[in-house]
Amino acid sequence: MSLQQRLDAFKADFKAGRPPYQNVPPEVHAVMERATAELIASGLAAQAIKAGQTAPAFTLTDAEGRTVTSAGLLARGPLVLTFYRGVWCPYCNLDLQALQEALPAIALLGAQVVAVSPQTPVNSRRSLRDNGLGFSILSDPGNELAARFGLRFAMPDYLVALYKSLNNELPAFNGDDSWTLPMPARYVIAPDGTVVYAEVNPDYTQRPDPAELLPALRALAGLRD
Numbered sequence: 065m066s067l068q069q070r071l072d073a074f075k076a077d078f079k080a081g082r083p084p085y086q087n088v089p090p091e092v093h094a095v096m097e098r099a100t101a102e103l104i105a106s107g108l109a110a111q112a113i114k115a116g117q118t119a120p121a122f123t124l125t126d127a128e129g130r131t132v133t134s135a136g137l138l139a140r141g142p143l144v145l146t147f148y149r150g151v152w153c154p155y156c157n158l159d160l161q162a163l164q165e166a167l168p169a170i171a172l173l174g175a176q177v178v179a180v181s182p183q184t185p186v187n188s189r190r191s192l193r194d195n196g197l198g199f200s201i202l203s204d205p206g207n208e209l210a211a212r213f214g215l216r217f218a219m220p221d222y223l224v225a226l227y228k229s230l231n232n233e234l235p236a237f238n239g240d241d242s243w244t245l246p247m248p249a250r251y252v253i254a255p256d257g258t259v260v261y262a263e264v265n266p267d268y269t270q271r272p273d274p275a276e277l278l279p280a281l282r283a284l285a286g287l288r289d
Contacts, residue, residue, distance in 0.1 A: 067162040068271065116258070119251065124202040124204060127191075128189075132200065141174045144175055144178070145180065147179075147210055152237060161195050161196075163197075170274075180210070215264065261277050263277075
């Protein structure tokens, strides 16, 4: 089953109110769909970093509090960089699990995977544990790096109110009260910092299959499809 098929199956269960989602009020879906439609209509995704551009340099902290730099990562080879919303997002967890499944194929092509989210290191450790991940998760306080990639957006007030009603308190997950999120995105960055693959989608229920980035890695390795 492809990643998108898994995401669609989860979405169908969620909207149908199948266990354990039988107590989710129907209006929740309408609010979330409204917010997604407005984000799509904003055109923000078109402003994000694209293939052919240079990726912003960064210095972030991993789940164990260690400093990680983009320069240090790229010195070891190509980088698969994925942005996700947080451990509380089931779509993101399915996305991370799919990347984990693709990790051997990515490693064979000399690349590494790093995920970025606005959540605190303790919640990154939870992401690693709950999803059985073998790659690093970096904390991006305030979604500052996401903003430099053109991915950060402020949640509308009505969506913030919904999250609060569901006890999904992002300030507790992220350690700040900005109520911003990154659009889910995946990049392949060459060792010289050039983005050779970019996928950004303002609809968080839609994610590219990890297999889609493999041709970019094979090209960097000098291999033909």
